[in-house]
Amino acid sequence: MVITNPTDKDITVSIEGQMYTVEANSSTSGIREKHAIHWVEQLHNFLVISPEKAKEVAPKVEVPKVAEIIAEAKDAKDKK
Numbered sequence: 001m002v003i004t005n006p007t008d009k010d011i012t013v014s015i016e017g018q019m020y021t022v023e024a025n026s027s028t029s030g031i032r033e034k035h036a037i038h039w040v041e042q043l044h045n046f047l048v049i050s051p052e053k054a055k056e057v058a059p060k061v062e063v064p065k066v067a068e069i070i071a072e073a074k075d076a077k078d079k080k
Contacts, residue, residue, distance in 0.1 A: 001036035002029045004048040011047075013039060022047070 005011055005022040012021040015035045022028040029052055031039070040049045 001031045001033050002027050002050045002052060003031055003036055003039060004050070006046065006048065011044060013043060015039060 003020070003022050004027040005024060008024045010021060010023045012019065014020075015038055018032070018035060020028060020031055020035065020039070036049050040047050
């Protein structure tokens with residue numbers, strides 16, 4: 001989960017032994033959902049909680065092997 005701190009002061013908390021810090025006017029990601037909910041509902045209700053954005057993965061592009069390209073070029077040359 002992502003916690004966003006709209007204030008001008010850094011905030012550090014310990015929840016179940018896990019320390020988290022969110023800097024002023026910034027966001028911190030990688031917070032366990034259970035901890036994020038507790039943090040916002042029980043400690044600092046002015047913080048904004050949101051889900052992590054999924055990482056964009058580039059589609060896999062099939063790249064021909066160099067050896068195959070060279071072999072095809074030689075075959076084409078030999079056939080001429």
